[in-house]
Each structure stands twice: as structure tokens, then as C-alpha cells.
Amino acid sequence: MPPARPGPKAPITAPPLDFSDLPPRGWKRIDAFAKEYLKVPKGVGAKEPFRLRRWQLDIVKGLFPQRVNARPRQGLLSLPRGNGKTALAAVLALYCLFADEVHAAQVLVVASDERQAGHVLRAALGMIELDPRLDEQVHVYTDRIVVPHTGSELRVLPADVGALQGWDPTLMIVDELHVVTADVWEAVSSASGKRESSLTLAISTPSDSIESVMWKLVEYGRSGEDPSFYFREYAAPAGCDLTDEAAWKIANPALGDFLQIDAMRAMSRTVREPAFRRYRLGQWVGSEDTWLKFGVWDALAAPERTVEPGTKVVLGFDGSVSGDSTVLVGCTVEANPHVFMVGSWNSEGQPDGWQVPRAEVSSAVRKAFADYDVLELACDPWGWRSEIQGWAEEFGEKRVLEFDTSFRKRMAPATDLLYQAIQEKRVSHDADAVLRAHVSNAQAVTTPQGDVLQKDERKRKRRIDAAIGAVVAHARAVHHFTNKPRRRALSW
Ligand SMILES: Nc1ncnc2c1ncn2[C@@H]1O[C@H](COP(=O)(O)OP(=O)(O)OP(=O)(O)O)[C@@H](O)[C@H]1O
Ligand SMILES: [Mg+2]
Structure with a gap:
């Protein structure tokens, strides 16, 4: 809302405007x-x-x-x-x-x-x-x-x-x-x-x-x-090529005028295709779409890329209580980060009433802290508050962060960041099967804050937790990479 001009309103002293010079209504x-x-x-x-x-x-x-x-x-x-x-x-x-x-x-x-x-x-x-x-x-x-x-x-x-x-x-x-x-x-x-x-x-x-x-x-x-x-x-002609600038012009009468073509070009490279078609080309594309096109994730697999002990990493944790998966995903902190699975716990194939082995999860966290130079553990707090509290005490408040993955204002930019990195091939992963499955299950839903991942409502068994964990770990790793602690300036 625009700010109201506060206080009592002074009477209007100006005479009414005279519009009689303007043409008749219309x-x-x-x-x-x-x-x-x-x-x-x-x-x-x-x-x-x-x-x-x-x-x-x-x-x-x-x-x-x-x-x-x-x-x-x-x-x-x-x-x-x-x-x-x-x-x-x-x-x-x-x-x-x-x-x-x-x-x-x-x-x-x-x-x-x-x-x-x-x-x-x-x-x-x-x-x-x-x-x-x-x-x-x-x-x-x-x-x-x-x-x-x-x-x-x-x-x-x-x-x-x-x-x-x-x-x-x-x-x-x-x-x-x-x-x-x-x-x-x-x-x-x-x-x-x-x-x-x-x-x-x-x-x-x-x-x-x-x-x-x-x-x-x-x-x-x-x-x-x-x-x-x-x-x-x-709207651009249905099915037009995404890079067809003549089609852009049909949909965007302001293009080249107060809508900059450079901005459109940049978006055509980084915005997901359905979102680009809908928001930028005025096309009706529906919402039924998976987040990544077939094959895009697999093309980034780099199983040969190992993460050596002592490497600077960020961990993303998405825990469940019983139904979904509990995942711990790592991401290296460098220009071309590498996403890797640290651990996943899943109810699939487990007897009824199975519960996540919380102690086992905690020891995996502890091991990761011992193996790597963990800059941060970003955790979705849902159902795991007391563990997170314990980790914060053990590894330091500064290194353990709550990251609410249901908070779109936070999740949408993080999702966008990984999406862009994937499109521009600036990220790789360890070809983990769980991660691969979860990424391919992920659907994008467009919200006013941007795209976020969700699972297919009709196929609730298709889990996406590892994809969420990857989004979080990657976003925080990029954050740490781009906000390196500055060397203190010398001062006298
Ligand atoms: N005739 C015009 N001359 C100059 N600038 C214009 C003209 N019409 C619109 N603009 C400018 O275009 C810019 C973008 O417009 P605006 O925010 O209204 O677009 P929009 O279609 O509502 O965008 P969004 O979909 O993001 O809400 C504004 O800065 C606006 O002042
Ligand atoms: Mg508007």
C-alpha cells in the first residue's frame, strides 16, 4: 500500500480543475x-x-x-x-x-x-x-x-x-x-x-x-x-521456438521500447520454459510439468568427482517423522559446486510403524562434521527441533541454521538459484539414485514469490525430499561462496 499522508486532511484550497480544453469523453x-x-x-x-x-x-x-x-x-x-x-x-x-x-x-x-x-x-x-x-x-x-x-x-x-x-x-x-x-x-x-x-x-x-x-x-x-x-x-504463436525474437515481439508490444530486449534474452536462458512461455510469451501452458526436462539432471552427473576429507561444504537437512524421506545432502562451496548425498532414510520396504532412526541420523551428521569442513548445516526444523538444538550445541550456533522449506519467500529464490545453475551447467552431482529419483519427481509450482518444488499430489508416494535438500544445500553453499568472510582492513 502506498503510505497514507498521515494526520488530519487540510481542506482543499485549489479551485476544481477545469478540463474543458480536453476533447469530449472517450x-x-x-x-x-x-x-x-x-x-x-x-x-x-x-x-x-x-x-x-x-x-x-x-x-x-x-x-x-x-x-x-x-x-x-x-x-x-x-x-x-x-x-x-x-x-x-x-x-x-x-x-x-x-x-x-x-x-x-x-x-x-x-x-x-x-x-x-x-x-x-x-x-x-x-x-x-x-x-x-x-x-x-x-x-x-x-x-x-x-x-x-x-x-x-x-x-x-x-x-x-x-x-x-x-x-x-x-x-x-x-x-x-x-x-x-x-x-x-x-x-x-x-x-x-x-x-x-x-x-x-x-x-x-x-x-x-x-x-x-x-x-x-x-x-x-x-x-x-x-x-x-x-x-x-x-501472445506468441503456439509452439513457437523459445528463442524466436519475432514471436517475442508479437507477444510483447513494448519490446524494444520500455521493455528491454536484453532482459528478455537473459530470461529466456534462465527462466523455466513453462514460466517463460506463460509470463513472457502470454501462452497458455498449464501447470502439469516436472521441474526439469528429461535428461537435464543426468547430464550433470559427475560420479568421478570425489569430495575429499576436509573440503568446505554446506549440508542441507530435510527430516521427516515417519512418512517421507529424511535426507542429508551436501554441497561443496566453490564456483562450480558439487551436490552429493550424505545419507537418506526412507520408510519404503520397512515394516509398518517404522520410525526414522533418529540416533543413526545424528551420527551421520556427526560423521559429516568430522569428515568435512562444514561451514553450515541448514535444517528444515519440522519435527526435528530437539535434534537441531542438540546439533547447534555440539557444532556451534553459528554453523547450524534453521531453513524453513515451506517458507516460499526463502525457498523460491533458492529453487531458482539451483535451476539457473543447472541450466547453465554450473553444478554437478554424484549420480546418487535417491537424489536422481527425487529430482525427477519434483514438479514446479509457480507462486507469486517464484517457482517452488512440490510433489505430484496424485502420486503422493513420489518423494522429493532429496531435491529439497539439494536446493537448500546448494543455495547456502552459493551464499557462503559469494559472501566469503572479508579480510579485515588494517586500521590505525
Ligand atoms: N506509454 C508508456 N511510456 C513510457 N513508459 C511506460 C508506458 N507504459 C508503461 N510504461 C512503463 O513500463 C514499466 C513497466 O510497467 P508495469 O509495471 O506497469 O508492467 P506490468 O505489465 O504491470 O508488469 P508486471 O507483469 O511485472 O506486473 C513501468 O515503469 C511503466 O511506467
Ligand atoms: Mg503489474
Whole structure:
């Protein structure tokens, strides 16, 4: 959320803005309003007048035709990341807030989480702050911007059926529809429509599932049957080559403009293919995919690479109580790290009621500390707190770290790090069979924090613990390699 300007709100002393020089309502007015009152907040052309690009204007034309009675009631714009979705939403929101000649205009921004909703509000506020004429017209609160002269407001609402009742919006924007559920969309669309003209607009990258509201709307839009439904989809041709830059351009109208081609090139090398197709090429690829393509892990096997006693390593520990596997994975601390299995304990083939031999696990940990120069033991704490406590006492608090593998903010970057190292062949492994199986079982699930690994829900027996352990050990090893203790500077 943007920071509210705290304290009581001073009365607005500036006279109401006079927009009579602008063209009549419709896309031409929006274009003129943006040029005259809005500035690019950051990036290419920062602080310069906000010029809607030709393709952006085409969208605005479709949404706000000059003939008011030809305006669509609903719209869906599917665009890959970084093509100014949030910025466009903010421009439309500001236009409707200030200059749409509607008294007490109500502009609502709906988002699945506060952070997402905050994006549009923050972008809008950023633009307001760049123009003193707009700035002196508004009162800013944490969840809304109000124009007291006209009674108009721009407000953020949570994607919650209850919160969406009882409004009368002129414009309702859903930023990132792919995370919105069917009942929320239902509530969103029934909230609007009381006014002579109102628009519910969703702007989004594709969802990961065809069991989503977005997919239903995409199908509806593609059918082209309903003139009151505006639909525009930017996507690369299905099945195009990942490196086909002409296909990138089809999906990314801002490419080479405010979306940098170098950044796309870098991502095409390091982002997983399904994520690249979905987020960067606007394609529907579904979620059914394993983390690594077939053969990729095996190609990195280097069983001949031994880890000598005394080598600097990091250990990753993922323990279970009975069901899953308990694993201890090592990773060397060097430019091209080597991942190796230290030990794994598995209920498979064991009698019913089998429990992990905790003492045996502890002695394996102890042996690893004796064999190698262990910089760190990173442990998932679930079910093993007392052992971890014991290890910390034995090997030093500084060397024993809790690493909660269910914490996505931590796990997603770690997963990404190993993924990139694998793609760029900057890591090897000992060809351990358990590790190999677990890596091949791992599916990637895309979360707002990034990809994380999960097992196939329908095949619960397919374990992935060793893959998780490898992700943790590798991430911490990279951390130790890149943050070598600095030599203290001499000082007098
Ligand atoms: N017409 C324009 N002129 C200049 N810059 C623009 C224009 N339209 C958008 N931008 C800029 O493009 C940048 C990226 O836009 P934005 O964050 O809105 O993209 P997005 O599609 O919402 O991305 P994401 O998918 O990551 O949410 C912003 O800095 C924005 O100001
Ligand atoms: Mg955005």
C-alpha cells in the first residue's frame, strides 16, 4: 500500500480543475489527459509526459470508444509481464477519477492480495505526485485517493466476495485476474453495471490452469460473440521456438521500447520454459510439468568427482517423522559446486510403524562434521527441533541454521538459484539414485514469490525430499561462496 499522508486532511484550497480544453469523453480525451497531466513515473522517458503508445491507444479505443453507448461493459486484456499493465490501469483509473465528467466517480481496484492492489494505487499516486495540479486536488488514505471537489474516489478492495458488495463503480479494475476465483469474479461483475456506463476491466498474464476464471473469459473473448465484451490477447504463436525474437515481439508490444530486449534474452536462458512461455510469451501452458526436462539432471552427473576429507561444504537437512524421506545432502562451496548425498532414510520396504532412526541420523551428521569442513548445516526444523538444538550445541550456533522449506519467500529464490545453475551447467552431482529419483519427481509450482518444488499430489508416494535438500544445500553453499568472510582492513 502506498503510505497514507498521515494526520488530519487540510481542506482543499485549489479551485476544481477545469478540463474543458480536453476533447469530449472517450479515448481521445484519455490520450489528451495522459499527455497533459500524467508523467512516466520511472524507466524509459521518466518524468516526461505520458504518451500512450499506438498499441496502448488501440486498447483504450476499444475500451472507451467516442460513442458512449458503444462502450463495452467488460474487458479482458491478456499481456505478458512488463508491458505496462499496471501503468495502463493507473492511467485509466486516474482519468476516471479526475476527468471522466462523472460526478462522484467510483474507481475500484480489486486484487487478490494487498500487495498487488497496492501496485495500481501506488502507480496512480506516483503519477499524481508528479503533477502539482493533480496533487493539490486529492486527499490520500492508505486504501484510497479522494477528490473532495467532485466526491470521486479511487479505492482498493480485497478480492473478497463480502467486500465487493454494495459499490457503484464507474470503473472497476482487476490487476492480475489469473489469481482471482470464480466467486470473486462473479461478485466483481455484479457490482458494476448500475450506471449508464461502467467498465469492469481485467488486465493479466495467463493463468496456470484452464480451470480458472481467466481461461473461461479468454474462451469467451476468443469466440468474439459479445460486442459488450472487449478482449485483446497478446501472445506468441503456439509452439513457437523459445528463442524466436519475432514471436517475442508479437507477444510483447513494448519490446524494444520500455521493455528491454536484453532482459528478455537473459530470461529466456534462465527462466523455466513453462514460466517463460506463460509470463513472457502470454501462452497458455498449464501447470502439469516436472521441474526439469528429461535428461537435464543426468547430464550433470559427475560420479568421478570425489569430495575429499576436509573440503568446505554446506549440508542441507530435510527430516521427516515417519512418512517421507529424511535426507542429508551436501554441497561443496566453490564456483562450480558439487551436490552429493550424505545419507537418506526412507520408510519404503520397512515394516509398518517404522520410525526414522533418529540416533543413526545424528551420527551421520556427526560423521559429516568430522569428515568435512562444514561451514553450515541448514535444517528444515519440522519435527526435528530437539535434534537441531542438540546439533547447534555440539557444532556451534553459528554453523547450524534453521531453513524453513515451506517458507516460499526463502525457498523460491533458492529453487531458482539451483535451476539457473543447472541450466547453465554450473553444478554437478554424484549420480546418487535417491537424489536422481527425487529430482525427477519434483514438479514446479509457480507462486507469486517464484517457482517452488512440490510433489505430484496424485502420486503422493513420489518423494522429493532429496531435491529439497539439494536446493537448500546448494543455495547456502552459493551464499557462503559469494559472501566469503572479508579480510579485515588494517586500521590505525
Ligand atoms: N506509454 C508508456 N511510456 C513510457 N513508459 C511506460 C508506458 N507504459 C508503461 N510504461 C512503463 O513500463 C514499466 C513497466 O510497467 P508495469 O509495471 O506497469 O508492467 P506490468 O505489465 O504491470 O508488469 P508486471 O507483469 O511485472 O506486473 C513501468 O515503469 C511503466 O511506467
Ligand atoms: Mg503489474
